[in-house]
Amino acid sequence: MNHINVSVTVDRNVEAAAERFESFLREFAPETEMTFTLRAPFDLSALNVGFTLHRDVTARITPLAEGGSAYAIAWQPVEPGPFPSLSGTIFVAASETNPEQSIVTLDGHYHAPLGVAGEVFDALIGKHIAEASVTDLMERVAGYIDYVPAPASDFAPVTEFIPVSEFT
Numbered sequence: 001m002n003h004i005n006v007s008v009t010v011d012r013n014v015e016a017a018a019e020r021f022e023s024f025l026r027e028f029a030p031e032t033e034m035t036f037t038l039r040a041p042f043d044l045s046a047l048n049v050g051f052t053l054h055r056d057v058t059a060r061i062t063p064l065a066e067g068g069s070a071y072a073i074a075w076q077p078v079e080p081g082p083f084p085s086l087s088g089t090i091f092v093a094a095s096e097t098n099p100e101q102s103i104v105t106l107d108g109h110y111h112a113p114l115g116v117a118g119e120v121f122d123a124l125i126g127k128h129i130a131e132a133s134v135t136d137l138m139e140r141v142a143g144y145i146d147y148v149p150a151p152a153s154d155f156a157p158v159t160e161f162i163p164v165s166e167f168t
Contacts, residue, residue: 002112002122004088006134007105008142014094017102018069020145021092025061025071033060035078040132055079055133064089073106077113084110084122084130104145106138 010017028034038055059075069092076085088108095101110130112122122130 001109002084002127002130003109004086004130004134005105005107006131006138007103008138009095010102010104010142010145011100012102012145013100014069014092014102017104017145018092020147021071021090021104021141024141024144029059029061032062033058035059036137038133039136040129061090069093073108084112084126086110086130086134102145104138104142106134 010020012020025032028036035056035058038057056078057075058078059073061071061073064070064072071090072087073090074085074087086108087110088106091103091105091107093103093105095103112118112126114121118126
């Protein structure tokens, strides 16, 4: 199990940021679950190559506290591949330096796929895939909170219930 922590700053005070995150969940995860595409962009400038890995995951996001400040999140890839399953917490907190900004943080642990081979892969490149995909997700969530429209294809509600026990 590997730790990951990614934070983004949004230009909303904590109350407005929490309300926008709640709005995000109502729109894209009305039954506490959604499917979205994780994206892991890579820029290999030395080789003049850039590409993005894509993988659909099913996620469950549930509130941990009243007032929209903490949520449990767990996801797993819809199909096997180099994207990890993850469990963690999303926090919405006030910025310590600017009362008109908030910090949205995903703190969690991911499980490298493919067992021992996956651990070797994770040490070489997988950790970069995990960090890039979580950073991309958090930047999209921050864009929503800041009222930057997200393409409808970025997130989709899940219509079939998947028990959280299947996420481990």
